Structure formats: C-alpha cells, structure tokens
Amino acid sequence: MSTKRANSLEEVIDIVKDGDTLIVGGFGLCGIPEKAILALAEKGVKDLTIVSNNCGVDDWGLGLLLENRQIKKILASYVGENKLFEKQFLNGELEVELVPQGTLAERIRAGGAGIPGFYTPTGVGTNVAEGKETKEFDGKLYVLEKAIKGDVSFVKAWKGDQYGNLIYRKTARNFNPLAAAAGKITIAEVEELVRDSALDPDYIHTPSIYVQHIVEEDAYVKRIEKRTLREKQLN
Template structure:
C-alpha cells in the first residue's frame, strides 16, 4: 500500500506521446511544479493538457510549450502566456476554451464516472457549437462531456503513505477534482506524515484515488502577478 516513488522520473513512465494530462492548479497557485518540470524533461509530445490555465512562459505548464509538447490545451483562461498566444496564432496549438465552472464540473463528472451532463452555461454562444441541446422545464441546456485523463498531476500539502491528501488553503482549487479524474493519479506533496496522523475528517482526497506520491524538497511558489497599492499620505507601498 506504500505509494511513495523516489523520483519524478519514475512517474514519467506513465506518460506517453499522445497522453491526456489533467493538471491541478489555479494560475501558479497549487501547481505540481516538479512533476511539470519532469514532463518537460521527459520529452513526451503530442500531449492534450486539461487545466485551468497554461501557466506563464517560463514556469508551470508554460514550460511544455517551449518544446512544443502540447498539441491541444483545454482551459478556462490563457491570458498570461505569450508563447501560448503565438503558437495558437501560428496554428501549432489547438485550444478549447471552457467556462471555468463547466470545466470544474466536467472534471468532477469524469471522476465520478458520469459521462455527460447538461448545463445552461454557454447556450447561444460559440461554446454551444456542435453540442447537443435539450430543453428542461422551459429552459435550454447544452450537453457537456465529463473529462478523464490518462494521467492526473496533483499538488498537495500533506499526504500519508496510503495517498490520503490534505491541500493548503487556496492551493486546494482544482486539485481535488483533478485527483479523481485521472486513470493514474500522481501527487507531488510537501510533507509526508505517518499513517493515522491525518484527521480522517480533514482529508480532502481519499487515498483510493491516488496511485503514486512524490515528496518534493523545495518549492518556488512563485507569485503570478504581484500587485501593490500606494497608501495615500504614506511613503510605503
């Protein structure tokens, strides 16, 4: 039952050319930075990546664009990455933009074994193009498919050897949904604790969803965009 792997390279054995990756994080918060770097170093290509966004040019998922490893990106927001923009405009990158709540629900549905669901979000917009539509109680809905990845890459704060996970504050974001939506789920964790140390009532992702755990030794935790305000009448910021 011990799911610990010693290196990120060992985790890369599950990622092949053409794999679909579902990846946790929101902006640069709660991203599995070591695992993403390992994917870059692995050279795996023609990847479909599902995540809230694609990081920035030199950090997070944006690193995978450097070697053109991503062929399709499914995301809610893509505005912080110039290389992403250029590859899209050049026709080198396929992009599927999904409303953020719909993306979250597609991942949740995939993890729950639900193949599809109906939502009113996107009706009468380009999001609805080519999708089945039905009317319920006089209101129009479009069908969205659940998402299941070949591999899920997740960032957690604490884990025990069985793979029970606890996330820290806002880094929880998409990670629990992603953890359930992978056929193989690999977790990058900051702290490994002994069995029984985690309060069962505080576990966010049960170990049943997790196949492998990597314990990182350092984390950059970069701030995506630092915004400061000048205090009126003061000298500081």
C-alpha cells in the first residue's frame, strides 16, 4: 500500500474548489476538523455547500467560513449556536436545508454505501416532507430521502497510520466515519500518526479505502460550546 501522508494541510487544501459540496465531521465543536477548516478559511474558496450536523459558533469551526462569506448553502440539523448564521439566513445570503438529525446521518451513510435513497417515517406530515415522494408500508406512511455525497470530506481522528486507517476517540467519533465514507476525496487530520501496523485492525473505525490524504496536526484548541461552572459545594 502506498502512503497517503501529506506534510501539511496546505499541500492538499487546493483540492477544494469553488462551488464544491463539502461534508464535515464533528458534533457541535466536538471532533471537528478544526485545522482543515482554518486552512480552508485562509484559502478563501467560495460558494460552498456544507453538509454538517451544525455550523460551529460565531468565531470557531464552520462559523469562520460563514464570517468569510464562503458558504452558499448548508444542510444541517441544528443551527442554534450561531448568530451570524441567523443574520445571513434572514438577509437572504445563505440557503438552508434543515434535516432531522437521524435522517441527516442516514443520508450521509447512504451516500457512502452507494445507496441512492431510503424511506423514513421521520418528517411525514411536516415541512420536511414537502415536495418529496411518500409511500405506504404496512399501513404506515414514509417519505423518500435522497443520499448525500460530497466532492470532499473533512474528518478529524485521534490516531491514524500513513495508509489512512483511522481511530476516533470516544464521542469525537460522531459524524466523522459517515463523512469519511461519503466524500469522493477525504482529507483526514489526526492527532497522532503512528508507525506501520501499530493500529490493531479490530479497533479501526474508518478503513484506509475511504481516505485519500492524511495529515498529522497538533496544538488543538478543542473548545467547548457552553462552559457551565458552579461553586464548590461544602459539606
């Protein structure tokens, strides 16, 4: 197997072009590919369609691309942490498709699995189902949802090897394996790039076939969206 290691994100970020559909792993700010997002913000590509669970916060994560006016459309399930998102949407600067969270995950998974669409009961009788085909199974109505594929996917993993095999850490796994599989080209950033054969095959979450480029990064910020503190309780 040939190595997929790149020395820096700058070497591979030019893969993303104006107008591309970009699938981005992460949940809130947990497990987001923050270094790839920063590199993309510096590059300045525009008219992007972003597929992600949410759009970061005003000054971090995908919120940085919003600030640069690089996003044309976003498909997400939750957008409540970003005032800039709200402003751009209300001003008609941003096209938004809200997708139920489980449906979004399955649409991305289906894209990676080569499944063009699936039926789900989620959203039947609501705005989510408007303009979509519905079908009855066993007396229950379902709506047809189409798979999502990306021109490029960004994912963040805990460990990886030079061939592109990835291991995620705890809840930071979230949408990352789905995103990795659904991109035509997947760029993975990892906290630790290990030597050959150092990863136990039984513990690999994303196999190398889904990854085209892997980059080792450090000094991660790993911000928390909402930090809540309480005074120490005395006995």
